[in-house]
Amino acid sequence: MTSASSFLLAxxxxxxAELEQLARACEGVGVIGRFIHALQRERGMTNLLLGSGGRYGQSWREQVACCDRAQQDVLHTLEQLGTDPGALKNGSRLFNRVALVLHALDGLPEWRARIEAHAVEAADATAFFGKLIAALLAVVFEAADSAGDPEISRALIALLHLMQGKELAGQERALGARAFAVGHIAAADQQLWHHLIESQQANLQVLAELGDVAAAEGVRHEWPELERLRHLGCEGPAGARDSRLSNVWYEACTRRIDALKLAEDQLTLHLRRLCGRRIAQARGELADQREALDRLLSQAQPVDPATPAPGAGRSLDRAVLEMMQAQSHRLQQMADELEAVRGRLSERKLVERAKGLLMSHQGLSEEQAYRSLRQLAMNQNRRLADVAASVLALADVLPGGAR
Amino acid sequence: MTSASSFLLAxxxxxxAELEQLARACEGVGVIGRFIHALQRERGMTNLLLGSGGRYGQSWREQVACCDRAQQDVLHTLEQLGTDPGALKNGSRLFNRVALVLHALDGLPEWRARIEAHAVEAADATAFFGKLIAALLAVVFEAADSAGDPEISRALIALLHLMQGKELAGQERALGARAFAVGHIAAADQQLWHHLIESQQANLQVLAELGDVAAAEGVRHEWPELERLRHLGCEGPAGARDSRLSNVWYEACTRRIDALKLAEDQLTLHLRRLCGRRIAQARGELADQREALDRLLSQAQPVDPATPAPGAGRSLDRAVLEMMQAQSHRLQQMADELEAVRGRLSERKLVERAKGLLMSHQGLSEEQAYRSLRQLAMNQNRRLADVAASVLALADVLPGGAR
Known part of the structure; x- marks a missing residue:
């Protein structure tokens, strides 16, 4: 084996090695997805518990136990990540996101104690769960952002958008449940409701464009009962919000969220199989390449060293060069495809950058910064990413601007 | 130490760890730069040897020995790379580039034997060295492309453009030396000469925009003697190319190339210091952060566990959250800066993609593909990257196109 061909194999x-690392990251994303789903259910139960004045206590406690188990799985996965910092792509960003998750999780027991003691507003508890889930989704984002294989990156980005859409559906469930329970809705909540519906659609649209067909099918399902309740809850006349509908709404939303979870499970399974297939494929190609190189080398070595076959070295040479150029070409194509797929993450990156700008220049917290952007988007009836781009563009021309 | 803060430190x-890996890559780039310089001198000596009909043999042999030593350093550096494939960012692309370099190096002894036997045309030998140097520059490109620190990335990209400009200056030296030696110049070579001058300027322009001031100063130096000879050699009337000027031209070019090498050495030194400074800075910040966390934790733990200081846990909580958010913000800013700096590599990426397209669709070799693009650029008097972009755009609309 020449040293050139050994580097080709390397x-x-x-x-x-990168695919194997990516497969582990994808497993982690699956574990995080299950935890997010459990947290979403716990948030829903919390709203029911706090809204009912004490009923649902048993279901709530069961869900807390279920959440704790899912949390243990997540912590176990994250600890395994931490054992080898040097081997991780994008490790510094990922670990910082994990730190923010763990920090939010540290607060969970105290929140639960206050919820059980009915010493907290439903809206505040909902906001806490929302922040925790957002921190978990940020970890998924980093995993998607650092994926180096275009096909896997595509599936991860589809999954991220499905998870984001599902979380927005969870927020809508909580908002609607409160509106039905109290029987009226403030104008700001009406506006927020519309925003949550549109943002869900935008996220699920990306999934439909990127994702595998089966998952997209599950998502495109129509929910006429939910549509009717949405209309009633958000736009209906005073008196339309019968508090008994709160439960009906909650159940209708839950059926849809469970359907989204099913699509998420399918996509997670697809992702796992895809990783397995890509690794098997790459291993097969490595074996083929090694075999081809061995064959070429044995042909180039004459049986009798005194009479080398004419041109044998040169044809080996050409064959090896062709293999290397094919590899260059393939890697280049993969990089091009990856770039195209990763463009889907640019919207979220814009929002992150605009948030960071508002935090550092206006002294806002992360949540305040996000709420400001969302309020701007709702007021101007524009997409969040467009508003973020405007904020960033404005900062460039302001004195003492962002850069 | 809470697990959240330990992930912050991780x-x-x-x-x-990434900076240390990057520092090793930068050392490797320095070693490659010295080898490229030695190869450029060997190419120059080769042209003199083949043009002189036998003089310069001793200088040529000395330069070959010098090149061999530089090659050993490169091989040693590359071997060290190969020991831990999993730990490398962008390893598959980098290793494939290295394989192409080693493959080209395998041919070097045979070329030298033919050169010493005067059994080869000067233009062919020059082309071989050009291919070898291009393969080495492609390794430098991958190192620059995978750098994750904006400041180091900026210096690496500046260095890459300086190295590319210097290589174009070396090609110009060889072209001019041949033109003076034979006493005339073909129209195609005239066109190529102009192209080489303009491409040098474009590369050194990027350096001036990105590089450190001292290196850029060294590059901006004026060379009136060289300008005069350029004009004479490329545009002068028949008879202006006195073959005795071949040596004068060669020396004038060599002085400029040596000045560029000096700027390259400065920039390499700057890069090494920058890596050292960034690593020391990151280590210092890690130590500060660890100390701050320890202090906060000891304050939060009451001397007498029975009477905890009121709110101490909460202020620890807030302080840790602020450190994490500051880290997020800093990493985000670095990612933004990195993206802006890496835009400088997009021109080269366009050319690589257009080359790949021509290779796969027209069945051209890499060199033929490059020559086709260069010819198009020269004919249309456009920049290579613009022609590459047109080729890629055209491919998108053609049946059976690129993607």
């Missing part, structure tokens, strides 16, 4: 081995 | 440690 190039493949790097690809396999 | 985030820093990832950054340090």
């Amino acid at each position: 190039s493949r081995r790097c690809e396999i | 985030s820093r440690r990832c950054e340090i």
Whole structure:
């Protein structure tokens, strides 16, 4: 084996090592998805518990126990990440996101104690769960952002958008449940409701464009009962919000969220299979390449060293060069595809950057910054990413601007 | 130490590990730069040897020995890379580039034997060295492309453009030396000469915009003697190319190339210091952060556990959250700066993609593809990157196109 061909094989081995690392990240995303789903259910139960004045206590406690188990799985996965910092792509960003998750989780027991003692407003508890879930989604975002394989990146980005859409559906469930329970809705909440519906659609649209067909089918399902209740709750006349509808609304939303979870499970399974297939494929190609190189080398070595076959070295040479150029071409194509797929993450990046700008220049907290952007988007009836782009563009021309 | 804060510290440690890896890559780039310079001198000597009909043999042999030593350093550096494929960012692309370099190096002894036997045309030998140097520059490109620190990335990209400009200056030296030696110049070579001058300027322009001031100063130096000879050699009337000027031209070019090498050495030194400074800075920040966390934790733990200081846990909580958010903000800013700096590599990426397209669709070799693009650029008097973009755009609309 020449040293040139051993580096050609090492190039493949790097690809396999990266794919294996990516497969572990995808497993982690699956575990996080299950935890988010459990937290969403706990948030829903919390709203029911706090709204009912004490009923639902048993279901709530069961859900807390279920959440704790899912949390243990997440912590176990994250601890395994932490054992080898040097081997991680994008490790500094990922670990900082994990730190923010763990920090939010530290507050969970205290919140639960206050919820059980009915010493907290439903809206505040809902906001806490929302922040925790947002921190978990930020970890998924980093995993998607650092994926180096275009096909896996595509599936991860689809999954991220499905998870984001599902979380917005969870927020809508909580908002609607409160509106039905108290029997009226403030103008600001009406506006927020519309925003939550539109943002869900935008996220699920990305999924439909990127995701695998089965998952997209599950998402495109129509929910006429939910549509009717949405209309009633958000736009209906005073008196339309019968508090008995709160439960009906909650159940209707839950059926849809469970359907989204099913699509999420399908997509997670698809992702796992995809990782397995890509790794097997890369290993197969490595084996083929090694075999081809061995064959070429044995042909180039004459049986009798005194009479080398004419041109054998040169044809080996050409064959090896062709393999390397094919590898270059393939890696280039993968990089191009990856760039195109990752463009889907640019909207979220814009929002992150605009948030960071508002935090550092206006002294806002992360949540305040997000709420400001969302309020601007709702007031101007524009998409969040467009508002973020405007904020960033404005900062560039202001004195003492962002950069 | 809470697990949240230990992940905050792990985030820093990832950054340090990445910087250390980047520092090793920068050392490798320095070693490659010295080898490229030695190869450029060997190419120049080769042209003199083949043009002189046998003089310069001793200088040529000395330069070959010097090149061999520089090559050993490169091989040693590359071997060290190969020991841990999993730990490398962008490893598959980098290793494939290295394989192409080693493959080209395998051919070097045979070329030298033919050169010493005067059994090869000067233009062909020059083309071989050009291919070898292009393969080495492609390794430098991958190192620059995978750098995750904006400041180091900026310096690496500046260095890459300086190295590219210097290589174009070396090609110009060889072209001019041949033109003076034979006493005339073909129209195609005239066109190529102009192209080489303009491409040098474009590369050194990027350096001036990105690089450190001292290196850019060294590059901006004026060379009136060289300008005069350029004009004479490229545009002068028949008879202006006195073959005795071949040596004068060669020396004038060599002085300029040596000045560029000096700027390259300065920039390499700057890069090494920058890496050292960034690593020391990141380590210092890690130590500060660890100390701050320890202090906060000891304040939060009451001397007498029975009477905890009121609110101490909460202020620890807030302080840790602020550190995490500051880290998020800093990483986000670095990512933004990195994206802006890496835009400088997009021109080269366009050319690579257009080359790949021509190779796969027209069945051209890499060199033929490059020559086709260059010819198009020269014919249309446009920049290589613009022509590459047109080729890629055209491919998108053609049946059976690129994607």
